[in-house]
Amino acid sequence: MFNFKHEWVETNVGVMLVLVMLAISVGGLVEITPLFFIKNTVEPVKGVYPYTPLELRGRDIYQANGCFYCHSQMIRPFRDEALRYGHYSLAAESQYDHPFLWGSERQGPDLARVGGKYSNEWMVQHLISPRSVVPESIMPAFPFLEQPLAYNDIEQRMEALRDAGVPYALTPAENARNIKQFGPKIAEELYIPDAKKNLIAQARAGDYDGHPGQITQMDALVAYLQVLGTMVDFSKYPNDQFVQDR
Amino acid sequence: MTDQVQSQAPQTTGHVWDGDLQEYNNPLPAWWVWAFYATVVFALIYWVLYPAWPLGKGFTKGMDTITYVNNLGQTKTVPWNTRALLMKEMNKAAAEQKPYFEKVMATPYAQIVHDPELSNFVLSAGRSLFLNNCAACHQSGGQGLHGLSANLTDDYWLYGGTFAKIQQTITYGRHGYMPPFRDVLSGTQIAQLANYVVSLSGQPADQTAAKAGDVLFHSQTAACYYCHGVNAKGRSVIGSANLTAPVSWIWTAYRSSNTPAENVAAVAHTIEGGVYKGVMPTWKDRLTPVQIKVLTAYVHELGGGQ
Numbered sequence: 001m002f003n004f005k006h007e008w009v010e011t012n013v014g015v016m017l018v019l020v021m022l023a024i025s026v027g028g029l030v031e032i033t034p035l036f037f038i039k040n041t042v043e044p045v046k047g048v049y050p051y052t053p054l055e056l057r058g059r060d061i062y063q064a065n066g067c068f069y070c071h072s073q074m075i076r077p078f079r080d081e082a083l084r085y086g087h088y089s090l091a092a093e094s095q096y097d098h099p100f101l102w103g104s105e106r107q108g109p110d111l112a113r114v115g116g117k118y119s120n121e122w123m124v125q126h127l128i129s130p131r132s133v134v135p136e137s138i139m140p141a142f143p144f145l146e147q148p149l150a151y152n153d154i155e156q157r158m159e160a161l162r163d164a165g166v167p168y169a170l171t172p173a174e175n176a177r178n179i180k181q182f183g184p185k186i187a188e189e190l191y192i193p194d195a196k197k198n199l200i201a202q203a204r205a206g207d208y209d210g211h212p213g214q215i216t217q218m219d220a221l222v223a224y225l226q227v228l229g230t231m232v233d234f235s236k237y238p239n240d241q242f243v244q245d246r
Numbered sequence: 247m248t249d250q251v252q253s254q255a256p257q258t259t260g261h262v263w264d265g266d267l268q269e270y271n272n273p274l275p276a277w278w279v280w281a282f283y284a285t286v287v288f289a290l291i292y293w294v295l296y297p298a299w300p301l302g303k304g305f306t307k308g309m310d311t312i313t314y315v316n317n318l319g320q321t322k323t324v325p326w327n328t329r330a331l332l333m334k335e336m337n338k339a340a341a342e343q344k345p346y347f348e349k350v351m352a353t354p355y356a357q358i359v360h361d362p363e364l365s366n367f368v369l370s371a372g373r374s375l376f377l378n379n380c381a382a383c384h385q386s387g388g389q390g391l392h393g394l395s396a397n398l399t400d401d402y403w404l405y406g407g408t409f410a411k412i413q414q415t416i417t418y419g420r421h422g423y424m425p426p427f428r429d430v431l432s433g434t435q436i437a438q439l440a441n442y443v444v445s446l447s448g449q450p451a452d453q454t455a456a457k458a459g460d461v462l463f464h465s466q467t468a469a470c471y472y473c474h475g476v477n478a479k480g481r482s483v484i485g486s487a488n489l490t491a492p493v494s495w496i497w498t499a500y501r502s503s504n505t506p507a508e509n510v511a512a513v514a515h516t517i518e519g520g521v522y523k524g525v526m527p528t529w530k531d532r533l534t535p536v537q538i539k540v541l542t543a544y545v546h547e548l549g550g551g552q
Contacts, residue, residue, distance in 0.1 A: 007261060034300030077332040079339060084378055086532065088329070117532065119525035122383050125394055133391060134382060210523070235531065239333070240316040246297075246327040 040245035043092045047231045049182050050096040050166045051224070052189040053154050053199035054206075058224025060157070061217050063101065065142060070107035073228065086113040087234050090242060098164045108139055113229030120208045123222045145218040146209065154195045168192050296326055346371075347536045350543075355409035358543050365547070372544025375537055379529070380545075388548040392496065395526075399549040402491045404524075406482035407552040413542040415526065416533075420485060422497070422524020427468065427517050435462055439470065440514035446478050447492045450506040485524075497521045 009016050035041045051059060062068070075081050077088040089112045094100050118126070125132060128146070130139040162168040167182075169175040169191045178187035189198050203215040208222035257271045293299065296308040307325035314333035315321050324330050346367045350358060358364045377386060383395035390397035396404060404422070405415050427436065442459025445451040463470045463478070471478070473486040480488035487495060492502065499512040529538060545551075 010261075011263075030300075034305070037303055038300060038305060039303045077328045079332060079335045082332065082336065088332070116527055117379070118382055119523075119527060121394060121523045121525060126382075133385075133394065238316050238318050238320075240314065240322065240330075243322075243324060243327065243329045243333060246329050 041091060042095050043090050043242050043245045045090060045092045045232055045242075046236070047233055048092050048095060049186045049231060050161070050168060050190055051227070052202055053151070053158065053195040054202040054220050055224045055227050056157065056161075057149060057151055057154065057199065057217075058220035058222070059101070061145070061221045062224060065145075067111075068101045068103040070103075070105060070139070071109065071111045072103035072106050073110065073112040074102040075110055075112045081110070085110050086229070087232075088242075089229075090232065093229070093232060096161075096166045098161055098166065111225065111228055115226045115228040115230035120206075120222055120226065121210065123225060124209050124218055127218065127221070145221060146211075146216050149203075149215045149217050149220050151196065151199050151215070154199055155192050158192045158195055162192070350539055351536050355539075355543055355546070359547060365543075368540050368543045369547065372540045372547075375533070375541050376544055379533070380541070383526075388545065390496070392499075394496075396496055396524075397493075397550075398545055400493055401550055401552075402488055402493060403482060403550065403552070404480070404485040404487060404496075407546070407550050409542055409546055409551070411482065412545050412551070413538060416538050416541055416545070417528070417530045419528035420524065420526040422485060422521050424473070424486075424516070424521040426520030428519065431462075431468060431517070435468070436514050436517050437510070438462055439468060439517055440510045443478075443489050443513045443517075444500070444506065444509050446490045449502065449509055451510060496524065 009019060050056075073089070073094075075085045075087070075089045082088065089102075093112075094102070122133060126134065126137075126139075127142045129141050129143070130137040158166075158168045159170065162170060167174070167178055167190065169178050169187070170193075175187060175191050178190050181187075182190065188194065189202075191198075200215060202223065203219040204212060206219070206223055208226070209216050209218035259269045259271045262268055293306070294308070295310050297305055298308065299306045310326035311323050312326055312330040312334055313321065313323045314330060314337055316333065346364075349364060350368060353361065353364060358368055376384075376388070380388075384390050384398055385395075388398035390399075401407075403411070405411055405420060431439070438455045438459035439462055440459070441451040441455035442457075442463055445453070445456040445459075462468045463474075464476065473481065473484060474489055475481050475486070478489040480486045487497075498516045500509050504512070533541070
């Protein structure tokens with residue numbers, strides 16, 4: 001019979017290391033692991049698709065400039081938030097986000113459903129000089145976003161996300177799967193070999209920054225902001241549709 | 247006190263390292279230990295009452311329930327969760343506001359603004375809606391911002407300032423557009439037009455050029471009158487500007503404080519490049535019909551309503 005003594009643990013640093021790691025991982029395992037198995041963690045909902053190449057670069061710029069330090073992207077199911085920001089965020093709406101940009105601070109307003117709330121012009125003006133449109137704003141100015149957008153590595157960025165499980169298509173077979181899942185129009189945007197072409201086309205057509213001739217970081221960031229929270233059409237569901245998932 | 251501590255023999259944990267290294271045992275205070283046990287008991291009760299433990303593909307739902315009515319009128323009772331709690335709270339607030347909103351919905355605009363109780367409600371509810379949704383562009387007082395958004399407090403409206411027009415604008419949004427003329431007209435022609443347009447609002451301009459501009463304005467070459475109207479007062483159906491308005495415009499840096507030459511240059515700039523902005527977002531998917539009605543009345547009462 002193994003004679004277990006506390007002293008044995010305390011005097012064997014290797015054993016203690018293993019046992020400490022086991023002990024502290026219990027909390028994480030108990031809270032996180034079941035979420036992978038519970039059916040409704042990610043709500044079944046129509047309309048959510050991975051970002052287009054331009055929106056994806058916009059998301060990178062959002063991250064690079066640390067927007068998430070002051071802006072959350074997580075509308076909680078509270079009345080005051082529902083009135084100000086709209087429908088509470090669904091897990092399904094962040095399912096293609098790596099990493100999540102939920103944030104934890106709100107020096108600025110929540111941006112989970114900012115898409116469509118303001119015009120592109122307002123977004124550009126506000127990013128260049130926040131106080132010119134919102135006098136009481138404490139947001140820093142981002143005039144340097146009007147520099148050209150680097151998108152030569154867009155394919156690699158998409159491939160990295162594909163490795164993480166985002167359904168960007170690298171092969172015609174994957175493209176066919178996407179056409180089935182998202183429809184031909186969105187599937188086209190998710191096809192990695194056409195990424196550069198799609199990015200340029202969206203920036204030209206959208207002209208988010210008001211300079212149709214050039215593709216800037218502003219184009220990408222505004223394209224991203226304008227799609228936030230707009231993918232799910234909540235009018236298609238009863239207003240308690242997602243109650244059953246909790 | 248000091249005597250008491252000294253009279254007690256020091257307690258150790260009983261471990262001895264390296265032959266003589268010992269550790270004092272300092273037990274936690276009793277109140278702390280009992281508080282800890284109390285939290286354990288609290289957790290046990292909580293686990294039974296509320297959603298807690300994962301079980302394969304689901305989780306324990308708890309015993310507490312919430313009853314609410316959804317927008318299809320179905321009454322549902324579900325295990326306690328924050329999303330159901332939100333439904334219940336929204337229902338409760340909606341029930342309190344219902345008499346007002348129903349009255350707003352049932353009353354024509356003209357009566358709303360003359361009914362003291364209703365107009366009070368509309369102005370305060372409208373203000374909070376306006377600040378959250380409209381003020382970013384139109385500014386908190388509705389005075390607008392040059393180069394970005396329309397002034398809602400003056401007498402000039404691009405798309406019309408009646409209740410019906412304001413409601414239409416909020417519901418479906420707008421997109422300003424004027425074609426660029428730099429490839430259609432010569433520099434001289436543009437300068438002539440600019441002088442004519444500046445003269446329309448009584449500002450000083452080169453009269454000879456303005457006369458030539460008048461002819462161009464009403465000709466098939468420039469065809470400005472198609473959109474701005476023969477009298478240049480604009481057409482609210484398409485949102486073309488009233489060029490006779492003596493106030494600063496949205497897209498053109500045209501001000502009564504400018505020198506005449508600056509104003510002519512500013513107008514020429516707009517004629518050359520056109521206008522492809524002035525996007526007002528669509529609100530029908532973000533606001534409910536009654537919210538739009540409240541906002542319409544609020545905007546109308548900002549000072550410029552027709």
